[in-house]
Amino acid sequence: MSSHSERHHHHAEFFGKKVDEFFHPIETAQKKIAKSYYAKSQNGYAPVETITITKKQPVRSFGPPPTAPVAPPAQTDFSIPCHLLRVGDLVILQKRPTQIIRITTSAATGQHRYLGVDLFTHKLIEENCVVSHPSPSVVLHTMLTPAFKQYKVIQAGEDIPLYLQTEAGELKTGVAVVAQGDLTKKINDAFGNSPGAVRVLVISDGTQELIVDFKRVHGDYKL
Incomplete structure (x- = not known):
C-alpha cells in the first residue's frame, strides 16, 4: 500500500472515530472504560494506595496547665x-x-x-x-x-436530737448551743409552733460550730 493510501486510511479511521464519538458518546465512553479495565487486568491491576490524613495537634506552650477558677472563701x-x-x-x-x-x-x-x-x-x-x-x-x-451562717431546723424538741440543714442541703446534728439565755428551749418551742420556719444562727472558730441565736422566717409551712 502506498504512503498516500496509508495516510488516507489513517485519516478515515481518525475521522470515523470522531464521528462515532460525536453521535454515540455514551457507547464510546463505555468502550473506553471497558478497554481500560481490560488493560489493567492484563498487566496486573494494583489497588490504589490509601492516604490517611491526621489532624496536626497544636503545640502547647511551656508552663503550668490551666486551672479552673476557684470560688473565693466565705467571709468569716x-x-x-x-x-x-x-x-x-x-x-x-x-x-x-x-x-x-x-x-x-x-x-x-x-x-x-x-x-x-x-x-x-x-x-x-x-x-x-x-x-x-x-x-x-x-x-x-x-x-x-x-459572720453568721444560717441553718434550717429540720427536727427539734425535748429528748430529740437537733437536726439542721445547711444551705447546700447537708444535714448536721450534734452542733452545740450556747448556754446563755436558755436558747435550746426557745428553739424547741419555736419549732413546735412553726416547724419548717425556724433558722438558727451559727458561728465557727475554724474547727467547731456553735449556735448563738435563732429566728423565724416568713411563709411558715409544715414539714
Missing part, C-alpha cells in the same frame, strides 16, 4: 463601727469569737477597750478597738464581728 468576719456595739454583742477579740461583757472608753483618745468571754473556751479576752485615719479630719474606731 466583717468590721463594724464601735459606737454601734453594746454589752452582750459578739465580736472578734484576739482572733477569737467572744461576747462582750464590758466596754470602756479612753477620755483622752476616745479609744474603746472591750472585755469579752470566748464562746468556745469561756476564757476572758481583752482588746482595744482599731483606730484608722482615712483623712486628716476623720478618725474611725472599728471592731471585727463574726
Whole structure:
C-alpha cells in the first residue's frame, strides 16, 4: 500500500472515530472504560494506595496547665463601727469569737477597750478597738464581728436530737448551743409552733460550730 493510501486510511479511521464519538458518546465512553479495565487486568491491576490524613495537634506552650477558677472563701468576719456595739454583742477579740461583757472608753483618745468571754473556751479576752485615719479630719474606731451562717431546723424538741440543714442541703446534728439565755428551749418551742420556719444562727472558730441565736422566717409551712 502506498504512503498516500496509508495516510488516507489513517485519516478515515481518525475521522470515523470522531464521528462515532460525536453521535454515540455514551457507547464510546463505555468502550473506553471497558478497554481500560481490560488493560489493567492484563498487566496486573494494583489497588490504589490509601492516604490517611491526621489532624496536626497544636503545640502547647511551656508552663503550668490551666486551672479552673476557684470560688473565693466565705467571709468569716466583717468590721463594724464601735459606737454601734453594746454589752452582750459578739465580736472578734484576739482572733477569737467572744461576747462582750464590758466596754470602756479612753477620755483622752476616745479609744474603746472591750472585755469579752470566748464562746468556745469561756476564757476572758481583752482588746482595744482599731483606730484608722482615712483623712486628716476623720478618725474611725472599728471592731471585727463574726459572720453568721444560717441553718434550717429540720427536727427539734425535748429528748430529740437537733437536726439542721445547711444551705447546700447537708444535714448536721450534734452542733452545740450556747448556754446563755436558755436558747435550746426557745428553739424547741419555736419549732413546735412553726416547724419548717425556724433558722438558727451559727458561728465557727475554724474547727467547731456553735449556735448563738435563732429566728423565724416568713411563709411558715409544715414539714
